[in-house]
Structures are given as structure tokens and as C-alpha cells.
Amino acid sequence: MFTPAAESLLRQAREIQDEELSRFCSRVVKLLQKDPGAEAVDALRRLFLIVSATKYGRKLEKPCVDLLQATICSPACPEQLQLLCAAILREMAPSEGLNLSCDHIQKSRTLSLAASVLLAQGDRQDEVRSVGQRALHLLEARQTEGPGPRALLPVVSKVVSLAPGTLPEAQADMLHRRLVDWLRYASVQQGVAQPSRGFFSAPRTRQPGPVTEVDGAVATDFFTVLSTGQHFTEDQRLNVHAFSMLRTWLLFSGPASRDASDADDRSELEGSTLSVLSATSATASHLLPPQQQLRAGAFEYCQRLLEQSTRRALRKGDSDLQKACLVEAVLLLDVLCRQEPSFLYRALSCLKALLGRLCGDPAQARTLLPIARFLLSHGEAAAVDSEAVCQHLFTSVLADLFPNPMLAFEFAQFCRDSLHLFNPDQGTFKLSFPNLFKLLAWHSPALTSEFVVLLPALVDASTAVEMLHTLLDLPCLTAALGLQLRSSPTASERPLWDVSLRPTSCLEGFRDPEFQGLFQYLLRSKAGGATKRLAPLHHLLQPMASCARVVQCAQAVPTLLQVFFAAVTQVASGDLSAQLALVLLERSNSLFQVPQYEAQVHRVMSSQLLALCRLRPALVVELARDLLEFVGTVSGIRSRESMFTAVVWAIGEYLAVSYDRRCTVEQVNRFFEALEALLFEVTQSRRSATLPPYPPQVVTVLMTTLTKLASRSQDLIPRVSLLLSKLRALPQGPAMGSVPRDEDTDAIRMRATELTNLLKMPSVAQFVFTPGMEASTPRFHRDANTALPLALHTVSRLVDREAGLLPA
16 A cells, blocks of 8 residues: 555654654654754654554653643644644643633634644543534634634534534524535635746736636526635635534534424424525525524525536536535535425425436436435425335346445445434345445445444344345455456546456356356346255356455454344244344355355354354254254365354254254154264264364264263163263274374263263253253342252262263
């Protein structure tokens, strides 16, 4: 990301020790105390690099910190030095030794720098309030005319966002009136060019002409941020600054309770009067209170921007500015219509006309998001259906423009902010999760945190199984999207894959009719309820499994799976739990082979399978045939060890009459025989010097599960006792890998001894391995006089007397 020279500078800055930093601070103090010049500027730049290069706070000497604060407030100090001092103090925030105060600052620029340091200290309401009141006091003063107010407006905006409603009402009303003036009455003549100081400069300057629109036409209405010209006056610059802070000021400038009650209690007559006044003359609007004057002026300003956005810009920069201003204007209208419901119908008439123009232009897709949010917020009140624009966004826009990073981020933000507005009856949002997952698949590092919030709202019982398959195939979807873009005729949309990658066979497969149906399913726009096995695509797309984008997407899947199961267990019925468990069993052997992906997903799948069984223990009986098939072969143990261990443990824990009355002795015997044969095959590898051994966890969980089943069908106790005695006599073998073989064997022999001891008393074994429902209570485990601890203690004392049962 950085050049080698920049990386070297950053590394040097991070490696500076505290002693060296202290000496450098002393040098900075000396430079600032004498007449500061270029050398002081260079030293401050180096100090800023040092304090900003590390993620932990650097501690500067107190004399240095005090002098940095004094430099900010010194009227004779050059502005460049003040900027650097403020930047250094902001990087150190929050700082306990700060004694900077804005109470006596008279210059707007100085207050702006001091405020940037004070507001960076965190949630200190007294300081925030003090900064805001000082800024408004300077705005009231006459000497702030000129460049002064422009420096103060960002300060006021930050203050009201940090501490809403804390400014005095009189000062807030003053700024309401000033904002109206700056928004509505800026000059419509261009500014005068600064005269050249050259020898051949002309003695006279040309008379400035009127400002123009983005299409070059002379402006016939008031000045806005979309008005263009060669030079601008100070009031025109204030117009732009006022518009940039307007939404924040409207949202946070007054007490929320007062605004809400005003909006609720305002009668229809008052609303009509306000609408008429704001639609007629500026003189009539002065009859309104200051806050309502500002709302009326802001509404008029937004209408003007909507009209200007229809003009064809002559320059690309103006075209981009049109889109940005259009988004901000619609967001402002949303705020205004919530505060003044009388604006709603006039705003809707403007937005409907705008919507018809924007829907057919892919370049305007980002501007549709605030319009959709507006219709979702106000459509019910105005009897306007927002379904059409949502359908367009969630289908066509997402399917065609998912590679656009800015659109992807803004779309995810739009969904996150609008969760409470989506109509559950229409279902567009929930059914569009395949399209939404394209954003996640293509931009997973940036959007993972957004989808952690969105995923619970997307989960629905009718599409949960399909969503689980889609999450497991997310890396495969990333590869398919890459092929889709590569096969696109638009070269500019091709992704930047690894240079060494040549997915020729993948591209041929993407165009092959044999795979066309699977690709269409994987790239579908809406949930259909049905699922397809994508194993052929996993094999076809394997050359792309090492691509950086695919690997990054795979890293996000385990987290998303945990979020999915946390949400789905809240709505899962018995049938749905069984379906999800079957998907986990089936897909544990059918995952896209991305490096380290399978092992990470298996860990999540195993824990979630146990969670499903804990939630519904009857799953073990209901899925008996599938579980027997899963544990019926030894070949899959090495590739999915965690999943296999979880299944075997669930069988031993929940295959009991106490959990499901349908559990029979025949079922217990079938599971016992299957696991007994499996344990025999597993232990054979430990007796062999050539075969790699299975992990001791697999052996011990098989032993424990067989013992549990035998305690519930006591005819099996002799068989499991014989098996355990053989395992207790398991010979030592050669070391394999990083863990000595004898340590694994000792663990197995110790577990076999413990289980044998318990089986000596079948009634106690059944009590320990199949406790009643009261075992979930804390007292059952904490109180030494209750059943389970007492039973275990008694068994230990009895078996300790039998030396023959202990290992040699």
C-alpha cells in the first residue's frame, strides 16, 4: 500500500524509544521558543509522524504539550505551525494533561483549531457545550464577517452531533436565521478574480458575470452548491458550507422532545399555512419562527437542487457533484418531512418525477437508495407503494452492479438502516438474499461486519435451508462471479485476479451448456426454496480456489455460520431442525476446497450440530438412518474429524428413552454394533507401525459412547467390557508427528480404565451416563451431598480397593 521509502519512514517512527522521543521533544520546545521557521515546521512534521505511526498512544513531555497548546492560541504564530500542533494533539487524544481552553479565543480560525483538539478528547459534555457556545458567540459578533463563519460552521456541526440539544435556544435561533440568509440570499454574480501582482498586470479587472448552471445556462434562480462560475464570493462559499452542515443541524440542533411534540401537535391548518408561506415569498416566510423558517428555506433549496440535477452537466466533475448533491437533497427531504409533515406531498411529487428518470440509468443507481429509504419511511403515510423501487434495487441493480465497491457499501448501509422499515408481508428483502450475498461474496472483507447485522433479519423458516447451502457455497459464488465478469464484454469490469492464474478451463465450463443450469442457480437473484448439489461446480472451479478474493470470502464464512445458527434456532421448528441437521451431515463432505476452509467450517458445523441436538434431542432418533450411514465408514474420519466426533458424542448423549420415548433397544443395539465395528477398525491403525493413527479424541469418544449405550442396554455390558479391556492393554507404539505416540496411548488407556470401573456397577453407570432432567440444575453439580458427586465418590472408593483394575 505504501512505497518502500514510506514504509521505511514508518518503521523508523515506530521503533523510536521513549528516551529518544524525550530528547526530540526537548528539541521541538527549543525550536518553538525562538522565532519558529522552516526547521520548526520540519520538526513538527516528524513529531506528528512519530505519534501517528503507532496504534498505541505516545506520551510527550509536559513542557512540549504545553507549548503545542500555546502555539495554537498564539495570534502571532504562522498558521502552518498551528495546524501541525493541532494535528499532533489530536493524535494524542484522549489526553489527561490537556489544559487548552477556548473561553477567551477571539479569532474564528484559532477557535476552529482549538475545537478540533478539544472535541477529539471524547465524550466530555462540559467541554463540548463550552466549545459550542463560544463558536455561536463568535458567529454573533460582527467581526466574523468574511472568512470567519466558514471556519466555525464545522465546529458547530460537530458540537450538535456530539451533544444534541445542549445549545441555548436563543443562540440556536440566531444560527437558524443566519443559515436561511446564507442558503437563500447568496450573490448570483461571480466573484472578482484576485488581481495579479506581476509587472505587466492590467490596471483594471473585468466586471464579474452571473453564475451559471452545470449545463452552461445563465442561472435565473438563487445560488446553490450546483451553481458554477470562475470565481466565488464569500457568501457563496458560506452557502456551500451551510448546505454541507444543514442535515446535521436540523437533526440535532433542538431538543428532540420539543421537535417531536411540535410535529405531533401541529394541526392540519397550521401545516397548510406553513406550506403556503414557504411556497410563496421570502417575506411571508419571515412570519414563521426561526426554526421553521430554516426548514422552509431548506425545503426550497432541495427543490432547487432537484431541478438542477435534471440538467446535463458539461464536465464529469459537475456530473459527479450532481449525484452527490441529489443524494444529500433527498436525505434532507426525508428529515424535513419527518419534522414538518406538511412538506410530504410536495416532496413526493418531485421524487416521483425524479424516480422515473433515474430507474433507467445505471449510472444513477446510488441515488436510488435515499429515494427508496424516503418511500419506505413515508410511503404508508402518503399511500405510496415502495415495492416497485425496492424490487428494482434488489434485483436488477444488485445483479448488474455488485462489483461497484461504493454502491456495495452504501447498499449494505441502506439495508442496515432500513431493517425496521421493510414490510415482512411483501418479503422482497428476505427473498433477495442470493443477490445480497453477491455483495458479501465479492466484498467480504469490507462488508462482513455489515452482514453480521443483516443476517438475522434475512433468516426465515421458509428459506433457512437454502440460505445455509448458499452460505456454505459462498467461496464458490465468489469464483462464479469472477467468471461472470470475465466473460462480460465490458473489459473495465474484469476483476484483478492473480497474474499467474489462467482459468481457461473454468471459462470454458462457464459457457458449457452442461454446467449452465448449475451456474444459473448459483447466480440466481431470488430465493426459490429448492436447492441443487453444486459438487460438479466445486470440481470445475477448483483452479480458482487459491485466488485472494475467494480465500478472503472463505475466511468470513465461519463467523457468518455462527450468526446464522444463532438466528435460525429462534424460529426453527422440529422439522426445520431436522432439515438443518441433515444439511450439516451431507455438506460436511461436500465443500469447496479452499485452503483451510474445510477445517474451519467443520469446527462450526460440529458445534452447531450439537446445539441443534441440545435444542431438540429427538433428532438422534428421527435421523437414526442418516446418522448410522454417517458413522458407518472409517474413510471419512480423517477429513472431518471434528464433525465425526460431534456426531458420535450426540449419539451417546441423546439416544435414550429419557429424551425420546420412541428410542428402542433395537435402535441402541444397531448403533452399538456400528460403532463397535468402527472402533475396532480405528484401533487397528494404532497397533500398526505403518498406518497413521487416528487422533485419541476419536478413540475416546467412541469408547465413551459405547459405554453409554451399554449402560442403557445391559446385555451389551460384557461386549463393551471385553473391548475396553483390550484397549487398556493397548501396546506402546512409535512416535508419530509432533506428539509422542505413548502420550496418546496413555490417554486412551486411562479413559478405558475409568469406563471399566463405572461398568462394574451397572446401576451407577446408568445413573452417571444418563442422568435425569434435574442434572441441568447447578445444585446437582455443586452440592457434594446430592446424587451425582456422591455416586462418583462412592465408586472411586470402591474401585480403588481393587488393585487389579488399576493400570500397571
